[in-house]
Amino acid sequence: MRNHVKLLLNLKDLKMKSKFLFPAWCAWLGYFMSIPGFILGYLNIINNYEIPGFGFKMREKSTIIQSAFENFTNELAIFLVVIGLILIAFSKTKREDELTARIRINSLYWGVMIYYSCYILGLTFSLTFGEIPFFGDHLLELNIFTPLLIFIFRYYYLTYFSKESYLIGESKFLPNKPYRSIGKIVSIISIVMLVIGIANKNNELLDSIVSFSYLGLTIGLMLWAFSHQKTDDEMVMQQRLESLQLAVYFNYTVLLFATLIFYSVDYLLVLTLAQVSLLLFFIIRMEFVNYKNNKVLSQFEGELSHEK
Amino acid sequence: MKNNLRVQRAIKNITQAELADLIQVSRQTINTIESGKYVPSTVLALKMAKVFNVPVEEIFDLEEGD
Numbered sequence: 559m560r561n562h563v564k565l566l567l568n569l570k571d572l573k574m575k576s577k578f579l580f581p582a583w584c585a586w587l588g589y590f591m592s593i594p595g596f597i598l599g600y601l602n603i604i605n606n607y608e609i610p611g612f613g614f615k616m617r618e619k620s621t622i623i624q625s626a627f628e629n630f631t632n633e634l635a636i637f638l639v640v641i642g643l644i645l646i647a648f649s650k651t652k653r654e655d656e657l658t659a660r661i662r663i664n665s666l667y668w669g670v671m672i673y674y675s676c677y678i679l680g681l682t683f684s685l686t687f688g689e690i691p692f693f694g695d696h697l698l699e700l701n702i703f704t705p706l707l708i709f710i711f712r713y714y715y716l717t718y719f720s721k722e723s724y725l726i727g728e729s730k731f732l733p734n735k736p737y738r739s740i741g742k743i744v745s746i747i748s749i750v751m752l753v754i755g756i757a758n759k760n761n762e763l764l765d766s767i768v769s770f771s772y773l774g775l776t777i778g779l780m781l782w783a784f785s786h787q788k789t790d791d792e793m794v795m796q797q798r799l800e801s802l803q804l805a806v807y808f809n810y811t812v813l814l815f816a817t818l819i820f821y822s823v824d825y826l827l828v829l830t831l832a833q834v835s836l837l838l839f840f841i842i843r844m845e846f847v848n849y850k851n852n853k854v855l856s857q858f859e860g861e862l863s864h865e866k
Numbered sequence: 867m868k869n870n871l872r873v874q875r876a877i878k879n880i881t882q883a884e885l886a887d888l889i890q891v892s893r894q895t896i897n898t899i900e901s902g903k904y905v906p907s908t909v910l911a912l913k914m915a916k917v918f919n920v921p922v923e924e925i926f927d928l929e930e931g932d
Contacts, residue, residue, distance in 0.1 A: 655891035656907050657898060723897040726904055 578648070578803060579659075585649035592642025599635035603699060607631065633817050636702060640810050643706040648803075651717065657724060661716050663799040667729045669709025670802065670836065674780050677701070677833070681773045698829040702813065705836065706806075729799065732785040741781030748774035772833070779837035787848065797847050805840035869926045871900045874918045889913040 601607035613629035647666075651658045680697075684690050716725045732738075748771040755768035787794055812835065816828040875885060882900070886893040889910065898904045906914070915922040 651892075653886075653890075653892040655895050656910060657895040657904055658892065717894075722894065723901060723903070724894050726898065 577659075577800065578807070579654070580645060580649045582650045582652055582654075584645045588642045588645030588647075588649065590642070591638045592646065595635050595638025595642055598631065599639060599699070602632050602635055603696065609634070628821060636817050637814060639703050640706075640814060643703055643710065644807070644810060647706055647710050647713070648807075658717065661724055661727065662713055663803060664727045664729050665713040665716060666709050666802055666806065667799060668712050668727055669707075670705050670806075670840075671780075671784060672708050672712075673705040674776060674837065678773065678776055678780065681776070685769060685773060698826070698833070701829070701833050729795070731790075732781065734786040734788055734790070737781045737785035738787070741778050741783075741785060744774055744778030745782055746778075748772075748778055772830075775834055776837070779834060779841060783837050783841050783844070797851075798844055801843040801847060802840050805836055805843055808839050808843075809836045867905050867926055867932055868902060868929050869899065871896070871914070871925060874914075874920070874925055878918055880917075885914070885917065888917050 598607075608629040608631045612631055612634070648662075680690060689695075712727070716727055719725055751767055751771035752775065755764045755771060758764050809832070813828075813832055816825070816832075820828050875882070880888075882896045883893045886896045891910065895904070899906050899910075911922050911926055914925055918925065
């Protein structure tokens with residue numbers, strides 16, 4: 559073993575970097591934040607509990623939809639839960655290596671996919687048969703943290719289920735044809751319908767179109783996000799999964815800022831948009847990277863032909 | 867892809883945990899690679915080759931269908 563010591567020193571310089579992660583101790587901070595956050599959120603939503611005096615006068619007069627005093631109990635709960643779960647989800651493991659990084663990112667993919675599949679099923683069910691009790695009432699709140707929660711459970715299951723080795727969860731994607739094109743078309747049609755519907759309020763027919771276009775948009779974005787590109791390889795897959803991670807960071811940062819800035823009806827609109835924003839950010843980042851790759855490639859090819 | 871990591875370790879007489887320490891990964895990762903469930907990155911494969919002082923091809927080999 560002794561001759562390995564020198565080697566060890568050399569190899570340590572070559573340590574692989576996992577991208578965009580927090581140090582390991584942050585996971586504990588995450589638990590300290592999210593568990594009280596969940597309890598507070600539960601009490602706030604189910605029992606209408608508000609921390610006495612935790613708020614101040616925002617407006618001169620109370621109206622039907624906006625009271626003069628705002629209490630920040632629910633905002634605090636959202637902050638604790640979201641930041642806490644992000645810290646648990648994206649902290650390094652004790653010994654972080656390429657495999658743990660890969661399992662983490664695959665679990666993230668899995669969590670987002672499972673969540674949105676359940677969401678689409680739930681939404682289809684409630685549009686055809688009527689509201690599902692509890693699920694229907696708390697959809698907006700559930701949406702805030704459920705994808706992260708599923709992801710964390712999946713990650714812990716894969717890495718701690720067996721002490722001997724890791725379980726590998728491979729990401730499976732739909733074939734490029736025809737799903738990607740269908741996804742793009744459905745998404746774009748749904749966005750147009752949504753904009754028309756929201757612009758023309760007070761029209762019952764358009765109201766129901768709006769709820770159907772939310773469903774359509776979610777399905778369209780899902781197909782778009784979870785189908786292969788025309789040429790798909792290891793690098794594209796890596797970039798795609800990285801995009802998903804960045805989309806999660808971005809989405810929750812925007813959500814937390816919106817929690818601070820918007821109140822009552824405006825905030826409900828934010829939460830409604832937040833239901834698809836994660837997929838939307840993911841696709842935007844993915845297509846951007848795609849575009850950049852193609853640009854670099856065409857530049858490179860241009861140089862080659864120039865040399866000739 | 868198949869590998870003979872287990873054989874290489876036996877020749878050098880080092881355990882999974884020791885190998886893991888040398889190349890800065892977890893022991894579970896070594897075990898997962900040995901069982902053939904995970905194909906390591908080129909960086910990791912080269913580090914292993916360095917530890918065993920052999921070319922990478924002597925540890926890892928393509929299989930039919932790869």
